[in-house]
């Protein structure tokens with residue numbers, strides 16, 4: 001009986017994940033909109049975060065108080081919280097992984113985002129915006145470990161160069177040093193960002209950048225995006241003077 005229950009619940013788990021995927025096929029722009037809210041929902045919704053730092057946000061992380069209210073500041077560019085790149089900056093019980101939320105029903109995620117500690121964080125968002133964010137959490141995450149080995153992207157730089165020259169140089173120029181501002185502490189060079197912040201680069205390449213004129217490349221297979229990241233890691237890392 002116990003085994004049957006286990007079988008049934010595993011089956012249900014897989015079918016709900018698959019249903020969530022199918023339901024959002026053909027809606028890459030909704031998912032990438034959610035990805036932009038995940039990056040900075042205050043900027044994307046044109047609202048201001050509270051002026052004080054988030055209570056107990058680690059002080060060793062030297063960022064302005066508004067930064068501490070972004071989803072990405074607690075859950076990371078790899079969505080893995082303390083299991084991922086955030087652990088290199090500080091340790092905090094606030095750094096919770098969202099990898100277990102993959103495939104969860106969107107309504108369940110939306111309800112969690114509107115209650116408890118997230119209520120104050122998401123109260124500026126409209127229901128449609130919370131939905132986009134929840135869809136992103138459910139079906140829009142990727143596993144960064146599939147893209148990197150020891151911090152190096154594992155694709156083909158030759159294939160990545162074709163994408164870069166076709167889709168990126170018009171804004172970022174051949175050396176990848178134009179049109180970049182990035183996050184506090186970043187050097188404005190795509191080569192630098194791809195090597196030092198690969199998870200951040202891949203999130204922004206897939207989903208775009210809040211309020212910026214940046215592409216969202218979710219329509220390409222992930223393996224092509226890993227090729228692109230591999231090529232970006234070959235670019236010069238020094239910023240223009």
Ligand code: HEC
Nearest residue numbers: 054068069070071074093094096101112116117121133137
């Ligand atoms: C200041 C840190 C912090 C920020 C900012 C933050 N979270 Fe969280 N989040 C947490 C913590 C801690 C948990 C663990 C559960 C709890 O304490 O509510 C969590 C849990 C979650 C969960 C799992 C919820 C569940 O019960 O299944 C989701 C999904 C989530 N966060 C998404 C988001 C999104 C989306 C944003 C941005 C709108 C965000 N978080 C902003 C700290 C944060």
Ligand code: HEC
Nearest residue numbers: 167168171179180181182183186193201204209212213214
């Ligand atoms: C229409 C102009 C445009 C095109 C084309 C474009 N970008 Fe961007 N990109 C931007 C803007 C604007 C930003 C945001 C600037 C900022 O705040 O860093 C940005 C930001 C980025 C970032 C984030 C940098 C950081 O420090 O976090 C990456 C990575 C990036 N672009 C890569 C690419 C790649 C790869 C391509 C080609 C597939 C591309 N971009 C095509 C305009 C463009």
